[in-house]
Amino acid sequence: MSNYHIKSLEEYFQVYRKSVQNPERFWEEIAEENFMWRKRWDNVLSYDLNKPEVSWFEGAKLNITENCIDRHLYTKGDKTAIIFEPNGPSQKAVHITYNQLYERVCKFANVLKSQGIKKGDRVCIYLPMIPELAVSVLACARIGAIHSVVFAGFSATALATRINDCDCKMVLTSDGSFRGNKTIDLKGIVDEALLSCNGVDTVLVVNRINSEIEMKEGRDQWLQPLLDNAQVQCEPEIMAAEDPLFILYTSGSTGKPKGMVHSTAGYMVYTGYTFKNVFQYREDDIYWCTADIGWITGHSYIVYGPLANGATTVMFEGVPNYPDWGRFWEIVEKHKINQFYTAPTAIRALAKENLDFVEKYDLSSLKILGTVGEPINEEAWHWYNDNIGNKQSPIVDTWWQTETGGIMISPIPFSTPTIPTYATLPLPGIQPALMDENGEELTGNQVSGRLCIKFPWPAMARTIWGNHARYKETYFSAYPNRYFTGDGAMRNSTGYYRITGRVDDVIIVSGHNLGTAPIEDAINEHPAVAESAIVGFPHEIKGSALYGFVILKETGESRSHDNLRKEINQIITEHIGPIAKLDKIQFTNGLPKTRSGKIMRRILRKIAGKDTSNLGDTSTLLNPEVVEDIMRNVL
Ligand code: PRX
Numbered sequence: 180m181s182n183y184h185i186k187s188l189e190e191y192f193q194v195y196r197k198s199v200q201n202p203e204r205f206w207e208e209i210a211e212e213n214f215m216w217r218k219r220w221d222n223v224l225s226y227d228l229n230k231p232e233v234s235w236f237e238g239a240k241l242n243i244t245e246n247c248i249d250r251h252l253y254t255k256g257d258k259t260a261i262i263f264e265p266n267g268p269s270q271k272a273v274h275i276t277y278n279q280l281y282e283r284v285c286k287f288a289n290v291l292k293s294q295g296i297k298k299g300d301r302v303c304i305y306l307p308m309i310p311e312l313a314v315s316v317l318a319c320a321r322i323g324a325i326h327s328v329v330f331a332g333f334s335a336t337a338l339a340t341r342i343n344d345c346d347c348k349m350v351l352t353s354d355g356s357f358r359g360n361k362t363i364d365l366k367g368i369v370d371e372a373l374l375s376c377n378g379v380d381t382v383l384v385v386n387r388i389n390s391e392i393e394m395k396e397g398r399d400q401w402l403q404p405l406l407d408n409a410q411v412q413c414e415p416e417i418m419a420a421e422d423p424l425f426i427l428y429t430s431g432s433t434g435k436p437k438g439m440v441h442s443t444a445g446y447m448v449y450t451g452y453t454f455k456n457v458f459q460y461r462e463d464d465i466y467w468c469t470a471d472i473g474w475i476t477g478h479s480y481i482v483y484g485p486l487a488n489g490a491t492t493v494m495f496e497g498v499p500n501y502p503d504w505g506r507f508w509e510i511v512e513k514h515k516i517n518q519f520y521t522a523p524t525a526i527r528a529l530a531k532e533n534l535d536f537v538e539k540y541d542l543s544s545l546k547i548l549g550t551v552g553e554p555i556n557e558e559a560w561h562w563y564n565d566n567i568g569n570k571q572s573p574i575v576d577t578w579w580q581t582e583t584g585g586i587m588i589s590p591i592p593f594s595t596p597t598i599p600t601y602a603t604l605p606l607p608g609i610q611p612a613l614m615d616e617n618g619e620e621l622t623g624n625q626v627s628g629r630l631c632i633k634f635p636w637p638a639m640a641r642t643i644w645g646n647h648a649r650y651k652e653t654y655f656s657a658y659p660n661r662y663f664t665g666d667g668a669m670r671n672s673t674g675y676y677r678i679t680g681r682v683d684d685v686i687i688v689s690g691h692n693l694g695t696a697p698i699e700d701a702i703n704e705h706p707a708v709a710e711s712a713i714v715g716f717p718h719e720i721k722g723s724a725l726y727g728f729v730i731l732k733e734t735g736e737s738r739s740h741d742n743l744r745k746e747i748n749q750i751i752t753e754h755i756g757p758i759a760k761l762d763k764i765q766f767t768n769g770l771p772k773t774r775s776g777k778i779m780r781r782i783l784r785k786i787a788g789k790d791t792s793n794l795g796d797t798s799t800l801l802n803p804e805v806v807e808d809i810m811r812n813v814l
Contacts, residue, residue, distance in 0.1 A: 182208055184455055184456065188595060195604075197607075199634075202224065206224070208225060213248050215245055216241040217417050218240035220239035223236060231655045233639060234421055234449075235442075237421065238420070239420040240417050240419060240420070241417070241418060243322050247317065247483060247486035248277060251277045252278060255488075260492070262275075262491060264497070264514070267357065274511070281315045281316070284321055285321065286409040287409070289409040290383070291349070292413075296349060297323075298322065298323030298417060299422075301345045301346060302326055302348065302351065304328040306351060306389065307331050308496045309356075309385065311385045312550065316425075319425075325424070327427070328478070333756045334753050334756045335753070336753060337436075338372040342376045343376055347376075352376035354366050354384055354392045358497070359388070360501060361527060362388050364390070364471065373383065374765075381399075383400055386403060405645060421444070421641070426441075427439050430685055431696075432684035433684070438645070439643060440640055440643065441807065443505070446483070446637070450483045459592050464490065464491070467493035467516045472494075474691075476796070481494060481701070493514060499528065503541065505537070507521075508542060512541045512542065516590075518547045518548075521549070522551060523553050523555040524553065525690075526555070526563050527722075530562040530566075546592075550561055551690075555576055556619045556676055576590070576601065578666075583640075587606060587611075587636070588609065588678075589603065590604070591647055603675045603739055608637075609632065610628075610633040615629075615701060624672050627669035627679070629667055630664045630678070631663050631668045632662055661787070662683060665682060666681060684715070685711070686715035686725065687715075688723055688724060693725070695712075697754070701751045706732075708747070709730045712770050712785050715784065725761045725762055726783075726787035727747070730793075743766075765809070767808065767812065771800055773800065774799060782806060783809070789813065
């Protein structure tokens with residue numbers, strides 16, 4: 180029996196048991212039989228979760244691009260690796276074969292080298308969803324440079340913070356991007372960001388929208404002429420298993436974003452394995468994940484996981500409602516998509532529109548549907564199941580995180596029976612635990628608690644760039660010897676997991692992780708603002724939306740509240756990006772605080788969510804009178 184491809188529930192149980200009884204042997208077999216190594220490992224796993232230190236496949240040597248590209252050339256060089264579907268529906272899709280991908284990655288890698296980029300250097304990639312984004316990620320990996328992709332919806336300030344945090348030497352960007360019927364001046368955002376980044380010597384610019392942009396002498400260059408002159412061969416840099424592959428930033432409940440560091444071998448093995456099983460990928464399937472490569476979903480399940488399996492993966496540049504709400508389904512029909520992976524927020528938005536947008540298209544190619552990023556509500560699940568899957572295509576509700584690198588809890592389609600809103604069972608090798616408030620593990624079923632993982636898995640992030648102490652504090656200090664996810668979950672009578680949401684101050688808006696602290700810091704920059712607090716409240720489409728409680732300074736502020744609201748959202752857009760804008764802003768004279776001065780967000784959350792029948796224990800409040808006042812004026 181091959182462990183690699185699970186095809187029944189019985190097999191899943193067998194494989195799972197084996198993966199827990201002897202994790203080293205389990206992962207070793209998968210690594211051995213399905214990947215290409217330049218040197219075999221000396222040791223499968225060593226770890227100490229208190230330090231925390233984890234090392235997989237120690238001693239092994241490899242290059243991930245050999246696994247994602249080169250090794251497929253012998254058997255399927257002419258197979259399409261990437262289908263690029265442009266923003267404009269009348270523009271032709273581009274099919275990039277594995278042979279072409281090889282050439283493009285090698286040329287790009289040679290350009291990086293010619294610009295002085297070496298193994299271990301950090302390269303910031305700030306690009307829209309165009310082929311150069313995937314190619315540049317792989318080009319970095321080819322030469323051992325560490326990529327740090329920043330989602331191209333982030334603002335100049337957010338970009339600068341991320342560039343500086345990991346000392347990037349180079350930025351890859353484009354003159355602009357298309358988004359629906361708009362264009363966005365990406366290069367302008369990079370120019371602004373770089374005013375506060377001293378370490379960046381080079382900016383390479385893709386011409387995407389043919390716009391007039393300023394090129395800074397000595398720093399900025401167009402990419403294409405460099406590619407035209409680059410050699411087609413580029414020997415891969417031979418990497419150690421634990422060499423960092425990339426950094427990807429994610430929000431924390433406090434402080435600046437955390438640069439999660441993923442290493443090479445374990446990440447490759449895990450994303451490859453989980454892609455194959457969760458999407459039951461078969462040789463001629465066409466797979467489409469609608470995420471952006473700027474997020475972990477795109478890293479693991481648009482680029483590395485699919486390509487490690489020699490799959491055909493679709494990259495979509497546009498948005499679901501351009502030119503109309505039928506765009507996703509038009510693409511499914513056009514490319515005969517077999518696996519479709521998206522976020523609940525997109526499903527909810529699509530479900531609000533007329534069903535004609537769906538029924539116009541032939542969706543019969545679909546075999547498997549996926550969701551990720553936030554809990555999916557029952558209504559959205561049924562809409563997806565009935566109208567998109569025609570009750571034939573299992574829905575994989577995949578729970579995982581930037582930190583976990585790959586999918587952790589998910590059905591195996593056609594094997595695990597699904598239940599709406601349940602991520603169901605842990606994938607092989609994953610050992611979840613639910614913890615109670617006293618730090619005890621809740622054994623047995625029908626329990627709810629905080630979700631932890633008890634044993635290392637190959638794709639777990641190894642540290643936070645430049646701050647290992649924070650890594651330990653955030654993930655490994657709440658419960659000794661366990662990774663704490665920050666999520667709450669329940670386990671039902673059959674052992675299925677349902678993720679109930681964050682238990683910290685991270686709010687998930689439209690599937691994007693947002694920490695409250697950076698947004699509050701941005702708001703507090705407004706000259707009229709004295710203090711602020713952000714909480715999430717339920718939103719029909721976004722899942723959660725942001726509600727801000729803002730105390731103004733006593734300066735006899737004469738601007739109208741509506742103008743102030745606009746200005747506050749403008750500041751947030753500048754500091755973080757439009758995704759972090761507040762839906763509601765309530766001006767107030769005070770915020771509920773504990774005697775030690777901590778804002779009681781629990782109370783604000785209840786008020787914002789209009790759930791004030793039981794505010795819980797308010798006896799530790801310093802100023803209970805403000806609660807009444809806030810409740811009276813709630814928006
Ligand atoms: O709260 C969980 C939620 O998204 C968080 C991770 O966000 P991020 O690091 O941005 O990665 C998102 C894509 C992997 C988790 O802590 N989350 C993710 N998937 C699910 C989910 N919540 C419920 N159900 C899911 N399937």
